[in-house]
Amino acid sequence: MPVVKAVTCPVCGSLCDDIELTIEDKEIVKVKNGCAMCESKFLNYNGKHRIRKPLIRKDGKLVKATLKEAVRKTAEILAEANYPILYGWSSTSCEATRVGLELAEEVGGVIDNTAVVCHGPSLLSVQEIGISSCTLGQIRHRADLVIYWGSDPWSAHPRHIERYTTFSEGRFERSEWRGYVAKIKASIGRKKIESVLRRLFLKKKPTVPSSYLEGRVCPTISREGRKLIVIDVRRTKSAEMADYFIQVEPNKDYELLQAFRALIRDQELDVDKVAGVPVEYLEEVSDAMVGCNFGALFFGVGLTMSRGKLRNIDAALSLVRDLNTRTKFIIMPMRGHFNVAGANTVSTWQTGYPYAVDFSLGYPRYNPGETSVVDVLMRKESDAALIVASDPVANFPRKAAEHLVENPLVVVDPHMNATAHMADVVLPSAFVGIEASGTAYRMDHVPLPLKRVAEPPRGVLPDEEILRRILSEVRKIKRKKQVAAEAQ
């Protein structure tokens, strides 16, 4: 049985590239090294939700069509539109995004990627403050303090901690895996003792120390070696394994961040609690931040999409920037989709802007809030849409989604998702990273090749090829129009 090694996993922004796939009769039968999300994608991608034939809406129903018809129809929709939207891009290859940008320029539309509803605020803040960052290997080798804020890597980026941070083995820092196992064992032991005590005395449960409500909080925070701190509104799976967990009150991240900024400058706070956390605990954490050799702060959508949005990120980026005058500190957004970083990257090198790029005046314009897709839809300005590898109907605000489906809508996707159900044209595409090769950018902007390990269903093309065909068809239509106009 052929085994394909070093496959890049097309699921989350961690982009693990050490997956081993066993292929039997052109099908993936076994996945090695992957997390649950990875396995589930590689083993089940070809499920019942797969679209296998292009569809066009006729008399209110989606009916099967040939690829040529569907491409032709798409091109007509885009060429006739005054202000079309081209949205998605985070779950496809950079090569496809490249063609998408050319198409957007040709039809004079707005091109936007899913960062707009995810880490868009992070990008805006970077433009305001800058960012002190690095590649993930740097953290593996050097970080002795890792903080996850508003992000639950254990569930959303399952191998992040093991491959890149606390549990990875670096040149200057050891893995904390053993410490974690010891901690788990101790907690199991403690539970056993408790149950024995309960049975012996048959009385009410002895009080279990809960987070920081007990005397001195955390003896582990001042110990040697790698430390993990989790800051979140709820006790997540990642929080369970942390040396220290801070439960911030919902929507109060900004206050907490600013409190840390004051504390690392050795300023005193006049209050007892910030965001529901006693100041003395914050002082301890800020001491750990200043005292570490190399600290890393990862933040997730918990910070970008809670109250304050980009202001939260402004504060986080400033905190890390300030920390660099005391020690070495870096910050990194936990990107969700496997190639959302790539979509931003390609857009930036071609247009100068990472997302929300408007070509309606013939050159790239960028003004998030005006040229971002959700806002365009809310103002009911667009008159057609092309969605590539995304499902906005399921994710966008209801009003935005309503306007989206009112106008001609084309979906390029391997799945029959909610948006595809509402579309006028549906073009099935091959799975990038499984049935189509390409390039994706990891959350730290390291480019990795995506492999083609299986055959797509017959007649199903990769996004890049579909977009190329649409582009050439659009150009044909435009040329005809021009000739006709000249003849008159």
Add this chain to the structure above:
Amino acid sequence: MELLVKNGFVYDPLNGIDGEKMDIAVKDGKIVEKVNERKAKKIDASGMLVMPGGVDIHSHIAGSKVNSGRLLRPEDHFKDFEPKTPITRSGVGYSVPSTFTTGYRYARMGYTTVMDPAMAPLEAKHTHEEFNDIPIIDKASYPLLGDWWFVLEYLREGRIEECARYVAWMITSTKGYAIKLVNPGGLETWGFGHNVRGLDDQVPYFCITPREIIRGLCKVNKLLNLPHTIHVHTNNLGKPGNYVTAVETMKCVEDLALENKPAIHITHCQFCAFKGDDWRTLESGSEDIANYVNGHSHATMDMGQVIFADTTTMTADGPFQFALYELSGNKWVNHDVETETSGGIVPFHYRRKSYVHAVQWSIGLELALLIRDPWKIFMTTDHPNGGPFIAYPKIIAWLMSRKARGATLKKVNPRARSRSLLPSIDRELGFCEIAIMTRAGQAKALGLKDKGHLGIGADADIAIYNVNPETTDPSRKYKSVRRAFKQAANTIKDGKIVVNDGEILKHVGGATMWLDVQTLEPIKITEEMKRKFKEYWTVEYENYPVTEHYLEVSRPITVKADV
């Protein structure tokens, strides 16, 4: 297609042609002896300058760092954009232009070859993907190897030959062109937020000094027979008093030079020619550097000229960028790359009225004028660190005209003006010297055999500028010279006319040049290397190299190594 450029004043210093009126014949993208005059397309260049296409030895135009700069500076793009035309793609400027615009703007100035000087090996694919979107010009990139753990470890153990084999592997697998050192040792030290202070400061945990790294890689460069020398961004860059470091850096490889051939290239020398103890007492160290370079033949350098404008500084020198952030308070990006290098970006505005900036401006020109041999110093702005490349015509005017220098000098900070050496320098360069500093010399230093000259067999990359050397005195009429160099009358790339009067006629893809370094025995990925890969990087070795799939127009140059 055949082409005949008729009656131009040809400046081709590599072939000893200095303003002769002659025809240049082109066939199938190469310069040929003659073509069929009736069939060939003719370009009338009478009364114009004909030069080889411009070559830029050091300009940050692509890759992860440049792209972070683009991302960081929307305000830089708002004021400068180019709409789409039926031929060209749209884009934005100014100091960090988007890819298409970069290609067009270089071509409009008659440049056809540009080297990107800083590629983090781990992110090499990114650089090459951007190269594919930079039209018209030919490109290459230098991988950053001065702080790569492999290099540090093998050099420390004195295993030069093994080091050379790994460097060969790295250059070939990242599709790079030369060995780039940036603040050798300092970037590894920056991993924990510190820096090295000089050539003999130890790199923590690695027991090696910058001097040993520079000497080691210089020897490696020779063992591999690479066409270019090592390309060095010195330690202590951007600090007052650092001209000593620059001279010491050149001195430390003096004994490694063979037969008067260059052994080291000091890049953007202006930034490491500062004299003085702090910013207040800053002075020009250009005289000391020029004296050294005039007396030795093993070093070349480029200017890194400062332009008074709002620009974006970006180097792989992380600690320097941090210092610049602390100095300016502007927004700051840092990007360290595991086991290899680091990088930083800070927007910066050079102001005429600032003493330091005016001194810097003066230093760049002093270097270019005090170093007597134009084959040793080349014109760059270290785009975009000193200023955007579109300012090259201004520099040409300053170099050719005392009057032009005086006009700018009048407007700068008075204290800087009174200390500047420029009023005491009478030298004014001629067109031939400009041709050397902007193309011939750079091509020679890079070892590009088919570029930078118009001899038979060379690539038909030609620039025609609308200025008549017989009737125009560049010393007095520097403005018309500046205008001519800003917009080439014609740019010819691989025998195709791509620019006419500053207008792009064709969107053609430029090639990516890279070195295929062939060692005596082909390099195999050993078990040791696989093990190190697992330990050092977070990617698999299969996914590390840049495959040819990433190069749309690939131009490999084979190099036979001695190891």
